[in-house]
Amino acid sequence: MKKTKTKFFYYSISILALFIFIFLFISYVASISVPSHALKIAIWLAISVIMAVAITYGYTLTSSTIADAMFTLRRMIRAENLSNPLLLRLSSEAPGTYHHSLNVSNIAQKAAKAIGANSLLVRVASYYHDIGKLNEPGLYVENQSPSDFLAEENSAAWIRSNAKKIISHVESGVKIAKEAKLPNDIIEIISEHHGDSKALYFYRRAQEKKLKIRASDFVYSGPKPSSRESAIIMLADCIEAHARAVQPENTEAINNIVETTVHDKLKEEQLKDSGLTTKEIITVSNVMKEALLAIYHQRINYVVKNEA
Ligand SMILES: [Fe+2]
Ligand SMILES: [Fe+2]
Known part of the structure; x- marks a missing residue:
């Protein structure tokens, strides 16, 4: 669509240039002394063509931008609905x-709102x-039962193969999202949400068992988050997963989860292409601490009460 409009613009300009050239060429070859009123008419004609092209081009460009934005918004609103078939599948197949x-x-x-991101x-x-x-929900810790842990093996081949499967959820997610025609901004975030970090659970296990492994087998394919929105989701994702694993029982434990995650992601340079400023990262961290505290609020109160 954009290409067609650009072509239309260049064709119009070319026709105008050709018109002026032919007019001047004929006048020169035929040695016609151009009457001043004819020259004025030609100049006005040229100005009118330029203005018509500019107005038409500006209008089509603006209207297509608005149409694109409306289209994306419609798809976003459809995706936002928790009754969306993909989310219903996720809730039943991978609760x-x-x-x-x-x-x-x-x-x-909450973090996005605090820094004025989308x-x-x-x-x-x-x-x-x-x-x-969704391709293999039982592979992921949040969908597993204690008996699944017992079935885990410690061979390098098993660990490598499982790390590979886990890493592939990014690529599978992009494919599923494209098939479901989710907005491009969402597809981009799916592809970036692990950046080029390591699948740490299996990597550390292989290290603990002193298995012969290549670090590159445990690395997500990236890219790193390219927007503030993408970086915020990367941080919230790690913080939530970390909190789920350690089940924090006081405010200090919650603060520690957020600070460790942010520190690690900065150290790995995962946020460097996101456009997040240092000031925004501090705000995001503080808001995430509060948000995590709100999620674990009941549990923390319960523990304090029992201790008293
Ligand atoms: Fe993920
Ligand atoms: Fe996640």
Whole structure:
């Protein structure tokens, strides 16, 4: 569509240039002394053509931008609905991932609002960031039962193969999202939500068991988050997963989860292409601490009460 409009613009300008050239050429070859009123008419004609092209081009460009924005917004509103077939599938086939995604959405949206990022995009993209886990939900810790842990092996081949499967949820997520015609901004966030970090659970296990492994087998293919929204979801995702694993029982434990996650992501340079400023990262951290505290509020109160 854009290409057609650009072509139309260049064709119009070319026709105008040709018109002026032919007019001057004929006048020169035929040695016609151009009457001043004819020259004026030609100049006015040329100005009119330029203005007509500019107005038409400006109008079509603006109207297509508005149409594109409306189209994206419509798709975003459709995706936002928790009754969306993909989200219904996630809730029934991978309930742990679904619950994790809702928590990520809650934490990330608050952080996005605090720094004036696109909170609607952050909320909706969080719902779908792990949609690729639908291919094999039982592989992921949040959907597993204790008996699944007992079935785990410690061979290098088993660990490598499982790390590869887990890493592939990013690629699968992008494929599923494209098939479902989710907005491009959401697809981009799905592809970036692990950046080029490591699948740490299996990597550390292989290290603990002193297995012969290549670090590159445990690395997500990236890219790193390219927007503030994408970076916020990366942080909220890690923080939620970390909190789920350690089940914090006091404010210090919550603060520690957020600070460690932010520190690690900065150290790995995962946020360097996101456009988040240092000031924004501090605000995001503080808001995420509050959001996580709100999620674990009941549990923390219960523990304090029992201790008293
Ligand atoms: Fe993920
Ligand atoms: Fe996640």
